Amino acid sequence: MLPYPNRTRSFLLSGLLLLLLLPPVSSFFGDAYLVSMFSRLLIYALAAASLDLIIGYGGMVSLGHAAFFGIGAYVVGILAWHSYASVPLLTWPLTLEGSESVLIVFPAAVLVSALFAAIIGFFSLRTRGMHFIMITLAFAQMLFFFFVSLEGYGGEDGLSLYARNQLSGVDLGDDTQFYYFCLGFLLLFLYLSQRLVNSRFGQVIQGIRENERRMLALGFPTFRYKLACFVIAGAGAGLAGALIANQSEYVSPGLMHWTRSGEILVMVLLGGLGTLFGPVLGAVVLLLMEEILASFTQYPMVLMGPFLILVVLFARGGLYELLIGRRKPGE
Amino acid sequence: MSCSSVGESRVSEDLLQVACLNKRFGALRASKDITFSVRQGEIHALIGPNGAGKTTLINQLSGELVPDSGTILFDNRDITRLSEHRRARLGLARSFQISSIFDRLTVQQNLALAIQAHQGHSFRFWARADRDPQLAGPTHAALQEIGLEARAGELALSLSHGEKRQLEVGMALAGRPKLLLLDEPMAGMGPGGTAQLSELTRSLKGTLSILLVEHDMDVIFALADRITVLIYGEVIATGTPSEIRANPDVQRAYLGGGE
Ligand SMILES: Nc1ncnc2c1ncn2[C@@H]1O[C@H](COP(=O)(O)OP(=O)(O)O)[C@@H](O)[C@H]1O
Ligand SMILES: [Mg+2]
Numbered sequence: 001m002l003p004y005p006n007r008t009r010s011f012l013l014s015g016l017l018l019l020l021l022l023p024p025v026s027s028f029f030g031d032a033y034l035v036s037m038f039s040r041l042l043i044y045a046l047a048a049a050s051l052d053l054i055i056g057y058g059g060m061v062s063l064g065h066a067a068f069f070g071i072g073a074y075v076v077g078i079l080a081w082h083s084y085a086s087v088p089l090l091t092w093p094l095t096l097e098g099s100e101s102v103l104i105v106f107p108a109a110v111l112v113s114a115l116f117a118a119i120i121g122f123f124s125l126r127t128r129g130m131h132f133i134m135i136t137l138a139f140a141q142m143l144f145f146f147f148v149s150l151e152g153y154g155g156e157d158g159l160s161l162y163a164r165n166q167l168s169g170v171d172l173g174d175d176t177q178f179y180y181f182c183l184g185f186l187l188l189f190l191y192l193s194q195r196l197v198n199s200r201f202g203q204v205i206q207g208i209r210e211n212e213r214r215m216l217a218l219g220f221p222t223f224r225y226k227l228a229c230f231v232i233a234g235a236g237a238g239l240a241g242a243l244i245a246n247q248s249e250y251v252s253p254g255l256m257h258w259t260r261s262g263e264i265l266v267m268v269l270l271g272g273l274g275t276l277f278g279p280v281l282g283a284v285v286l287l288l289m290e291e292i293l294a295s296f297t298q299y300p301m302v303l304m305g306p307f308l309i310l311v312v313l314f315a316r317g318g319l320y321e322l323l324i325g326r327r328k329p330g331e
Numbered sequence: 332m333s334c335s336s337v338g339e340s341r342v343s344e345d346l347l348q349v350a351c352l353n354k355r356f357g358a359l360r361a362s363k364d365i366t367f368s369v370r371q372g373e374i375h376a377l378i379g380p381n382g383a384g385k386t387t388l389i390n391q392l393s394g395e396l397v398p399d400s401g402t403i404l405f406d407n408r409d410i411t412r413l414s415e416h417r418r419a420r421l422g423l424a425r426s427f428q429i430s431s432i433f434d435r436l437t438v439q440q441n442l443a444l445a446i447q448a449h450q451g452h453s454f455r456f457w458a459r460a461d462r463d464p465q466l467a468g469p470t471h472a473a474l475q476e477i478g479l480e481a482r483a484g485e486l487a488l489s490l491s492h493g494e495k496r497q498l499e500v501g502m503a504l505a506g507r508p509k510l511l512l513l514d515e516p517m518a519g520m521g522p523g524g525t526a527q528l529s530e531l532t533r534s535l536k537g538t539l540s541i542l543l544v545e546h547d548m549d550v551i552f553a554l555a556d557r558i559t560v561l562i563y564g565e566v567i568a569t570g571t572p573s574e575i576r577a578n579p580d581v582q583r584a585y586l587g588g589g590e
Contacts, residue, residue: 214432
């Protein structure tokens with residue numbers, strides 16, 4: 001068998017090749033739906049990879065990650081709504097107009113979700129373990145009900161977009177171009193995350209996951225590192241949210257429901273904690289299975305449930321480890 | 332008997348001054364008016380039977396526990412209310428009685444983190460830590476110091492008990508502290524490991540101060556410049572090894588009995 005780094009490299013290269021070739025291949029077979037569906041998979045893969053930063057590397061099990069996903073999506077929805085209605089979002093202390101431009105909307109989505117992550121993280125990171133799970137869940141549900149009650153922006157029904165955001169030189173309304181747009185963001189996020197987990201900051205985060213008490217004794221003010229990690233992950237989820245709003249041209253509170261957080265968590269566990277690429281695989285496999293099973297059963301969970309349990313019980317490293325094997329120390 | 336806290340914080344040669352430290356756990360008084368000091372460059376042993384409150388004292392010195400009353404001066408600075416990570420950055424390092432390492436990181440990464448802690452903040456997101464020459468040099472030196480070079484790439488969880496104890500001490504030492512608090516570093520080690528750690532401790536003598544909690548009397552009498560005896564949370568004697576050996580209170584309460 002190939003040594004671990006080579007196995008990883010060949011897995012990543014073949015995965016990348018498959019994803020790059022998907023649009024031409026599916027258009028050859030005349031199946032346009034596949035491209036649109038895979039855009040959705042890539043977006044969830046991005047959300048799952050961002051969650052892996054806090055769970056897999058930071059050891060902070062959050063059950064409220066979809067909150068930031070939803071916030072990112074609502075930034076797109078709300079800015080678009082104001083742009084259609086030509087009503088400024090804010091008139092005081094400064095005037096903020098709506099927008100449909102990628103260059104304004106996407107940075108805004110990332111910043112606003114990072115801000116929410118900073119606030120939620122500031123309070124919830126004072127707790128650990130089960131308490132942390134519950135408090136992140138509670139914050140996310142609070143946001144869910146807040147948007148349900150926000151009648152001005154569609155309440156429970158959400159908001160529809162007339163079109164995707166605009167970027168000069170690119171037609172995001174075209175499903176193939178939009179697919180590559182999503183793939184670009186996913187690859188960028190994975191690359192940045194890969195740098196991050198191997199940097200000094202990444203080592204600190206993993207040290208905290210392993211033994212926070214020792215980190216404090218060594219002289220690390222752990223809270224601020226955990227918060228920074230939580231904010232980065234929240235920003236990543238916000239970016240995914242901005243993409244999903246564009247993909248489906250629709251935003252609703254359902255995007256931040258706790259079941260969505262659970263689903264993203266399952267993608268991470270299924271793919272493999274603390275592997276970054278595993279959660280991408282997890283997202284693709286989970287959503288593909290849902291898609292396929294839904295075509296011949298009304299209750300896909302009846303078949304998916306046992307599959308998930310088997311993977312979690314017998315392949316603790318997730319599908320990623322199943323596929324490329326375990327890393328031996330020193331490899 | 333009342334204990335008057337240092338108050339008029341006198342400037343002293345002593346690196347660590349503890350005065351009238353008290354800590355309760357419910358009805359249990361785990362530290363009772365503890366007063367003692369550690370001099371610059373000395374190896375100061377802290378002995379006492381199980382449950383005497385040695386670890387509780389170490390935890391208050393390191394900042395993991397907040398004392399109910401009393402003061403702790405380190406380098407003539409009041410650190411009684413200072414957070415744990417700030418104390419570490421001032422040069423106060425500790426090891427744990429039960430190995431407290433990073434199981435799923437390699438031995439090398441364990442030590443690199445200990446060194447990283449003392450090189451300013453770690454909000455560095457880009458450069459690879461494992462190829463950072465500022466970390467590699469000191470990490471290698473730390474590996475050599477504890478004799479674990481051959482295990483550098485192994486996960487810490489795969490080490491033997493003795494090797495874990497070595498890593499435990501190595502991490503405390505890696506940041507080149509002024510004061511090293513060692514909580515039973517040799518607990519559960521074989522004779523070979525004990526000898527090696529004693530040798531390491533001896534070689535450090537003079538370069539830093541050590542507060543050593545240890546049960547092995549041979550090790551203590553061979554290494555320590557001074558000894559403080561703790562019983563039921565109270566200091567009953569402080570002195571040189573020969574003074575402690577000759578002290579009737581210590582003999583009655585501690586040395587005479589089970590040893
Ligand atoms: N966190 C705690 N809560 C309650 N009691 C404690 C706690 N930590 C230690 N104790 C008690 O305080 C006493 C001193 O414990 P410790 O400092 O661990 O002793 P030593 O290290 O000398 O063996 C023991 O009776 C122990 O049970
Ligand atoms: Mg103890």
